[in-house]
Structure formats: structure tokens, C-alpha cells
Amino acid sequence: MKFLVAGVGAMGTRFALKLKQAGNDVTVVDGWDLRLKSLKKDGLCANLDGQEVVEHVPAYGQTELPNNLRFDVVLFLTKSMQLEQMVKDLLPNFDDHTMALCLMNGIGHEQTLEKYLSKEQVFLGNTMWTAQMTRPDHVLLEDDGSCELSNVVPGEPQASQAKQLVEVLDKAGLKCHLLADPRYSVFRKGCVNGTLNTLCTLFECNLEEFSKTSHAHKMVVEVVKEFAAVGAKEGINLDVDEAVHHVEDCYRVIGAHYPSMYQDLVKNNRRTEVDYINGYVASHGKKYGLKTPYCTLLTQEVHTKEDLQHAK
């Protein structure tokens, strides 16, 4: 299958590398000059489960991709705030058959994609893999994970296309499952990001360290309840207990992990995706007349930390 991976930070690198290793045709595009330079020169370099690996793939800046190139799938793995510009820049490379697959953290990305593409083209899901950029030219890939996706609009041919996508990703070792309801899954993953990413970033700790603090469970429950309340207004009936369990299961599975938001702000002094996670719940809660004080305060706090650090 012919893939364009749009955004080859840590997670994009995992997907591009695995897809390429499985024999797919992979091209990558990125907006960060320093990263792009190393991709062009040295390819995708990573430590994959303890082994140093390199894969050479065509790499382009997001405004320099030739307009005549076409892909079966454009896989979006940018940071949330970069998605809209990325879609705009890649629009010339889409035709009616191109599938747009978004596995990014954050809620509401399908609405951004649907501004520019037909809903039938959009495939949505999330990933529980971890990935960490150790340097602009190197990524660390450890821990076990999985991903899941589905078509956004029911019917054919998109249901069959979703199945095909799942098969290709699964064959590439990305442990991919077909979802019944992709938006449910995005909200459920949002609960992980809205608790562990946000709190581990504020407290500069990993998942396991956070898990051992005396108020961790109470904070997780309150945040998840707010995600569920906003989800309910959008037709998504999140099971709060199951979602809390899903969050807390991460302690066991990837306890030593520092979440991507920690990597962004604490490690690389970059502004975070919090507006697309807790901030989504806060702003949409407000729209629906719901109180979402935990998500609101956590969003304000992450921005306060960004401000104090002069994050870029």
C-alpha cells in the first residue's frame, strides 16, 4: 500500500518504519526543518526494541511535496495544533480515493479533516504505542502497544477500506484492531491523555511515580467524569469505570513511560496539545452548559507552565 506519513516525530517514525519494513511504499513529510534534514540525509533512525535500525524513505518538507504525487493513505501523526496547516498543505496530493487516517492524540480532529475532505475519506482511531524522540535524528521505540481505527461514516466502500487498513497495519506489527465506534475510542484515549499526560507534565514524573501518589485515583476519576459528560452531549456514552480502569492499566503496562506532553514541554520546551485534550472538554463543556472545572484548571495550569518556561 502507498502511504504518506504526515508528521514524522516520534510516533510518526514508529509507523513509517514498521510500514516500510513490512514492504509498503512509504513517503514522509514533516514541518520541522531540523528533523527533515536528518530524514533526508540519514533516513528513519531508531532504536526499535533494543536494536538500532535505519530505513530510507522519500522525505519532503510539508510545502515541498510535488503536487503530482498520489497516495492510498495519508496517515496524520502531527501535533494537534499542526494538523490543519498540514491538511491544507497536502490537499493537492489528495484525490477521491485517498484515505485520510488520523491516529493522533486529541479530540475533534475529524472535524478539522472534514473541513477539507469528504467524511467518507476520513478514518479515525488512536494508538497506545509509545515513542520518544531522543534527538532530532533519532527515536526510541520500546514498550508493547496497539492501535485501533474505523471509518467515520458507515457504509461501503469505507467499511471495507477500514478493514483493509487494519489488516495492513496489523501485518506491519502495529497490532491494529477494527473499532465499532471510533469517536468512543478517541474519547476513551482522551481520558488517558487528559489525566496521565497532563498530570505527569505538571508534576514532571512518569506514570508509575504518579500512580503511587495518594490523590492520583481521585484526580483521574474527576477528569474522566468530565470527559464522559462532554462525550454524552456528543452522542458518546463513555463507561466511566471502564475508562478509569483503562487509564490506570497504563501504570502496569507502561509505568516507566514519560508521556508525549512531558516530552514536549519538560524535555523539549515546546507548547503542548492540551487545548485539544483537557481544553477540548473545557471549551465544549462550556458550550453545552456543563461544569468542567478539573479540565479547565488543568488546561490553565499547563499553559501557566508553558508561559513560565517561555515554551515555543
Next chain:
Amino acid sequence: MKFLVAGVGAMGTRFALKLKQAGNDVTVVDGWDLRLKSLKKDGLCANLDGQEVVEHVPAYGQTELPNNLRFDVVLFLTKSMQLEQMVKDLLPNFDDHTMALCLMNGIGHEQTLEKYLSKEQVFLGNTMWTAQMTRPDHVLLEDDGSCELSNVVPGEPQASQAKQLVEVLDKAGLKCHLLADPRYSVFRKGCVNGTLNTLCTLFECNLEEFSKTSHAHKMVVEVVKEFAAVGAKEGINLDVDEAVHHVEDCYRVIGAHYPSMYQDLVKNNRRTEVDYINGYVASHGKKYGLKTPYCTLLTQEVHTKEDLQHAK
């Protein structure tokens, strides 16, 4: 006047030093061995507005004060969580004429004092002075400030006693004012501590740095509203706008200051008084059926930070 200063940390040292310099009879008592050792050996040592000063006063461990000593005033300036044990230990030194003056951070201390003393003996207020313990044997006293107090129960002789206390403190250069309603003043000061102490501790910044962040005002307003809501249930009608202004005026007056909670947790790795500040609002809000999510989450977050640092 014959003072016993109970708790000679940073703030206790300021008061003991100034009262002694103004010619009062001052004795001090403290529960921290290392501090006490230096008080006994070297006296009250401080940098007061740029000048190194020393005053020698009788100093006792809080369980070793001779029972036959009597004082006109016992001035409580311990940490909140140490107050009850301090009162118990000093009970033999109280007679019916001894005034108990509490100028500590935190809400509800008069209830602790009234468990052991008659309400008529209790005088309540707060201080806007700053003080910082640089070492167990040295305190840094800079910035301008003031304090205020009143009798808790109206009537005589306590109203006259309160006036006398104000005069003595004012004469000692502590810029003391008589309050109309001491509990109003305690809640109003609580707004300062519940915003600036807590948030500067979480973000490890000073007041001015915090003031420049983009969400500072919004967070301050929400926290002050919760203090006001709980205050209203206790008969205290806090003026929210005025209290917010009072909080934000601190940026101008003592912007370079790192609050006492920061000093406790960030600098000295000690557990904080948060349960007596935001935690008071959270727990009493719950009792009154009020929602106080900002104070609740902030309390949980400070405890999380304490847990992660293994603060003592």
C-alpha cells in the same frame, strides 16, 4: 508587655525580634530541635532590611517550658498543623488573663484555640509581612508589610485588650491595625494564600513571575469565588472583587517574594499547610454541599507534589 512567641520560624522571628527591640519582655518556644539549638546558643539572628541583627531572648523547647512561667500574650506563629499540639503543650502556662493571639496563615485556627481556652481569651488576625528562613540559624526580613487583629468575642475587657495589643505591635514597628471582623480578615488573607502560595508552590515561581502568566487572573478569580462561597456559609461576606484586588496587589508590593508554602515544600522539602487553606475551603465546602473544585484539585495537587518529593 510580656510575650511568649510560640513558633519562631521565619515569621515568629520577625515578631519576636521587633517586639524585643521595642522593649517588650520576649520569650520564645519552638518544636524544632535544630532551630532551638541555634536560638539558645546565638539568639534571634536575622538580616533586617539589609542589617545583620541579633537579639538574645530566653528560648525553650515546647515541652520544656517551666510550668510556673506566665505571659500577658502568647503569640502563635507555628505552622497550621503544629498549632494544636503547641496549645496543649503551653496550657500550663496560661491563666485567665493570658491573651492568645493567632496571626497564622490558615482558616479555622480560632476553633482549635477555643477547644482549650475561653473564647474571650482568643485574639485573631493575620500578617502581610514576609519572612524567609535562610538557614536554621538565620532569617531574612525584607519588604514592607502590616498586620491586623481583633478580639473574637465582642465586649469588654477583650475589646480594650485588642486595642492594647494593636498599640504594642504598632509601636514595635509591625504596622498593626484593629480589625472590625477578624474572621473576614482571615478569609481575605486566605485568598492570598489559597492562590499565590499554592500556585507559586506548584509552579516553583515567585509572585511576579506567576502574575505574568496568561491564565493567572482567571485562576485567582475562581479560587477567590470558592473562598467567598464557603465564607458566606460561615457568616462572612467576602467582597470577591476587593479580595481579588487584594491578592493581585501583592504582585506590586512583594513580587519578588517566594511564599511560605514554596519555602516549605520547594526549598525545605516539608509538607505544607494546604489542608488549612485551600483544603479548608474544600472540606467545608463539601460539608455545606458546595462545589469547590478549584480548591479541591489544588489541594490534591499540592499533596501530589509532597508525595512525589517524599516531603516530611
